[in-house]
Amino acid sequence: MLPRTGGILGLMMVLLLLVAGWWGLAANASAAQAQPPEPRREVQGDPAAPAISFIDSPGATCLRPQPKSDACYITWSYLSVTAAPSQYIISMTVAIDSQVRAAHWGFFQQSMFFPAELYGEGMRVSCGPPGAAGLPGLGRAYSYVLRARETGGLQAANYGAVTCPAGLYTTYLPVTLR
Template sequence: SPSATCYQPDPGRDACYLSWYYLSVSASPNYMITMTLSLNNKGPVAHTQGFFQTSMYVPYNMLGDGFKVACGPLGAGGKSNLGNAYGYTVRARDSAGLSSANYGTVYCPAYTP
């Protein structure tokens, strides 16, 4: 899956959205059973299940606007010119019981009222 993005539709509000262009996992020769997206401050936010398929693909529009989070003030996530930072995990499990995970961090624009 590609990296996440954080966008702020209204600079006058402390409301940002985390989004992915798509989420994707695959297995071979086993079947994909689950894919779960978790945010560090919210826990699991998306969960998909498979049935006799070797890959899962979730395009951005299946996640709506994304996941609403606080943008945060300047420097809140450790970078002086940005707002909050959010860690995420994309975890997958296949029919053989094997699991894997991808981890990342996304920084949001700062809310500067």
């Protein structure tokens, strides 16, 4: 019995060493993958191509100030447009679901800044019934486009979408007399 026990113990030791070796290799591999790659900047297109305007628009929000209403307001904390060098901003428009809601024009301005207070509560839209955008508990989703034009003829645009909270949705049943 003694030689057989020694053989089993030897086999167990070899397996234990193999598992420990694999464990160490796996730990080193996961540590190497956990480090993010160095950031790099890639340039596409012709480097001599003209620069275009830049639009800065932090994410839009949709708020419902009155709990028992279907009126929601889409707003941004600010909107900012900057022209390319040696150009001026001609116009900037804000469209929600393809309808222009705000239009601004410039005259020899290289940049425009629009604080949230300029639009009051925001741009009024319908909140929509629960699940209108396919998300339970939320209302309608709206797409928006911010466009800027400059004197050189170039344009810039920011695209996005915002989902509103579900509004009050009332269904009226018909009255029937018997």
